[in-house]
Structures are given as C-alpha cells and as structure tokens.
Amino acid sequence: MHPAGPAAAVIATLWWVLLAGATAIFLFVAGLIAFAWRRPPGDRDERGFVIGLGLAFPLAVLAALLVYGLVVGERLLPRPGPDVVTVRAEARQWAWRFGYGDAPGRQTEGVMHIPAGRPVDVEITTADVIHAFWVPRLAGKLDAVPGHVNVLRIEADAPGRYAGLSGEYSGPGYREHRFTVIAHDAAAWQRFLQGETP
Template sequence: MFTFGLDHFLGHGRSLLRWGLPASTLLLLAGCEESLSAVHPAGPAAQVISQLWWVLLAGAAAIFLFVAALIALAWRRPPGETEERRFVVWLGLAFPMTVLAALLAYGLVVGERLLPRATPDLVRVQAEARQWDWRFGYDDAPGRVTENLLHIPAGRPVDVAITSVDVVHGFWVPRLAGKLDAVPGHVNLLRIEADSPGRYEGLGSEFNGAGYRDHRFTVIAHDAEGWRAFLRGETP
C-alpha cells in the first residue's frame, strides 16, 4: 500500500481541471507574434524544430488528457473500489513514461538532422556579440562588417560562427533556426537557412543585464543578385 492515499491524490484534481486548461491555453497564445515565432518556420532547420515542437505538444497533451481521464474515472467510482497500485503505477506512471520515452527517442533522431554538415554552396559568417549590439563578418567579403544586420543568401545554407567579447549571450533567429549561446573565448557553430528572400528578426535570448530586452538584430536574406550586390559592397 502506498504511503499516500488515492483520496489525497484526487484532492488536487478539481483544481487541475479547473485551472490547467485555461493556463495551458494562455501559454500557447503567448507566443503568437509571427516575426519571432518558432512555429512559423521560414527555413529547413526551423521547420524541423517546429515539427518537434508540435510532436512534443501532442505528447504532453496526451499525457495530460489521460491523467485527467483517470482522475475523472476515480471520482465516479465509489470509495474503496479503486485499486491504488494498478491505478497509480500501471496507469498513472506507465503510460506517461512510455510517451516520454518515445518523445525522447524522436527528439534524438531529429537533433541529428540539425547538425551542420558539409554541403555544396555553404556560406560562412561570423557573429560577435557584445553589450548591446551584434557585429557580423563575412568570409566571402573579407573586411566587411555590419552591425545589427546579418546579410545572407536565400536558399543556401549559412554557418554562423558565434562568439562573444564580454558575457554570455544567446543568438536566436526563431524563424530560421534554433538558439545557440555566444560564449567569450569560444566559437559555437549554428547552421541557418532562409527559404526565400526577406527580413527575419533575431534577438539575444540570454538574460545578461539591463540592455537585454533591446539586444536584437535583423537577418536580411537576399536573392542571388542581391547577394552578389552585397558582396560587391553595393548594399549598406
């Protein structure tokens, strides 16, 4: 027999059902700004991350609904008719652990697809973070430096070598790729790619001081001619 009773477990059920769904809905609505939304992907890496997000959400929803159904079922049964061991261990624990194990396996497989690998037409740029701006350099345009504007060609993979000159920052362009830290004295490599020309918002995602909220930058993805013009110095 468990040291805790099923009645104690069910005592919190009403609050869970009353506040759980509204709170979950508010959390989902909180990330609806499209320019910084990871679920509005505009590139291959972001598409993979978006799919992973939806799969994780579906798994979490399945666990929540299953546990809520168990609570509702227990409420409907007369006292003493519920076997605690079967109800809590086999149903309340086995199902969530199975779902979580499947999600972990899926996440590991998806993570492999995000690793930067050798590919034709690869572009390499440097991103240097500092309080409170970003500076970008370009292997294809030696000596060219832009501040808070990162220029890339659309439809081509871009490896961003990320570092920092002061504290730890976070490089994140939600619609193009995942987040990666900018660490002083160390270079981290992130693969990004834009499906089409356009402007994509980026931000410093690591809290590190009073200017954190305004530590943003913009990625400008050019078509082929626009990228050549940038390399020739014809684009500011």
Template structure:
C-alpha cells in the same frame, strides 16, 4: 485554426517557421501539444473517476501504478527522445551545398557580423544572408554571455567569451526576419536586436562582397 495560425505569426515567432530547422521544431511542438493534451485529459479523467467511482476493479492500484506510472511515461519518453535525437542529427548535417560562413560577435549591446570574402565586410545589428543556402554562424562574445537567436529560422546558440560556437541555419525564401539576444546580458538586453535580410544569392554576393560580385557567376 486560421485565427490560431495568424496568432502565431510575427517577426520573432518560432511557430512561424521560415526554414527547415524551425519547421521541424514547430512540427515537433504541435505533435507534443496534441500528445500532452491527450495525456492531460486521460490523467484528469482517471483522477475524477477515482473520486466519483472508487473501488472499481479497473481502477486497481497495481494497474494504475504500473500502467500509468511506469509504462505510459516510459513509452512516451522513449519515443520522444528517439524522435528528437534523430531530428537533432538532421539539423546538424544536411548540407548538399557548401555553407556560407558568417562570424557573429556579440557585445554589450550590439551584434557585429563579419562576412566571407576579400574585404571582410562588416555590418552591425543588420545581418545579410543568402536565401536557400545553409549558413554556418560562428558565434562568440567580446564581453559577457549573449545568445544568438533568429526564431523563425531555428534554435539559438550562446555567445560565450573565450569560446566559439557554430550553428547552421537556412532561410528558405528571401525576406525579413527578426533576431534577438536571448541570454540576459545587462541593461541593454531588451534592445539587443538585429534585423535579418535574406537575399537572392546574387544580391547577397553584391552586398557583402562588392569587389568579387562581378565574378561571382564564374565560380
């Protein structure tokens, strides 16, 4: 188990969650893995029995087709769809604090981040976010389609020219996370990465908005 968990670590590992969004998905994943393993073993066992002990009454055709082909998948899928819909809704809302808004613009092959605040600070391939506070990323593209992805914080959203998409992510602790372009975008696709630094809120304000930093505490 320890080995497995350490194998799941990594700068870009979706299983090494550092925020509620990614953690919910990672939990969903482990539940689905366990369920899938059970179903796989069950189907495999029935297949083996059909070969080794054909003609048994508990292997009757009707039982197999109705039970295995209709009831089992229907039940599993109904439960899964409901769960993941509820999960997806939770990923969407959930904001006790007003989210920070950061604009991310993708271009071949670079990420540009624009921060809120008086001077509209910019950074390239380096993203600063406050820890413990939700961030709304408004994502678009200046040329072809890219995809904005910080695996340890949560799912991805496409950067599409002419459209603006929003995704809300939250990093629980200060730290360093990896970000990467997930949609094929040409020759530089592999190198279109960005570094994510999650800071204590005070430090975040100092970095992105030095002019207002002194007054940040009074807001």
C-alpha cells in the same frame, strides 16, 4: 510560429507535437481521476494501475520522447557541404558585428546578410559577457560565450528581412540588443560579396 526556414520548421513541429502530447496526457490523466472517483467502493485492485499506468505508461512516453528528440536533434546539426556559407557573429554590449567567410575583411554592424535558399553556419562568439543569438523565424537560439565559438545552422527559404535578438539577459540594455538578417536572392548576394551596398 511562422517558420521561414527548415530549422525553424522543425522546431515549430516539435512545439506542436509537444503541445498535442501534453494535452493528450492531461486528458488521459483527468479521465483516470474521474474513473477512480466513480469506481465502486469494493473494487480495490490497484496492481494493474500501478504496473500499467504507474510504470509502463511513463516509460513508453519517455522512450518515445527520447527517440523523437534524438531524431529532431540530428536534423538540426550543422553538416559540411559545398553550398554552406559561413558568417561570424560577434556580440558585445549592445551590438552585433558580422564577418563573412566568402568576403574576407567585409563586416557589417547590426545587419547580417545571407543568401536565401542556402544553409548558413553562423559562428557565434562574444567580446564581453554571455549573449544569445536568436532569429526566431529561421532557427533556434544559441549562446554566445566569451572565448568560445558555437555554430548554429540557419537557412531562409526566401529573400526577406528577419528580426534577430539576443535572447539572454546580459545586463541593463539587453532588451534593445537586436539585429536584422537580410536574406538575398542569388544576384543580390553576389553584389553584396563584391562590396556593393544593398
């Protein structure tokens, strides 16, 4: 609920829109039920209710959700660009290993380093069973599947430390399958790429 990046902000907005919409629909249906109970006994024309509220209302709501979902989904897709950084994340029971496209051969265990203010494509895979890569304040969750690479776009608005975890049950011990993302300012990122320990 405290997004620290563009993708997380889009997801948080989606959550609030869905909550507000579900509340409005609930109150509307509750009002219809109250109206139906208080309706005079001789008033029995249900055709308007069936067509207007049984067909038109759900179709309008579902169409609006579809359009909104497509727009949000499009905003979350990774796109190539000159500023994009690539990090490879490999899960295994019970650790994460990270490799860096801008620093070949450089790897870290349990800590992923990224530059703040730049988009990062995380190439997610696993060495054993299905895990899930999730940094709640930066982006949504994406599964790590054996033999396959999934790409998730994350970005941190500001330098800092962000908690990450595997959001997929993958056997006893998964609750401690955590990692940390450290977002660096431009100077600290360059030092990291040159091999200095932050």
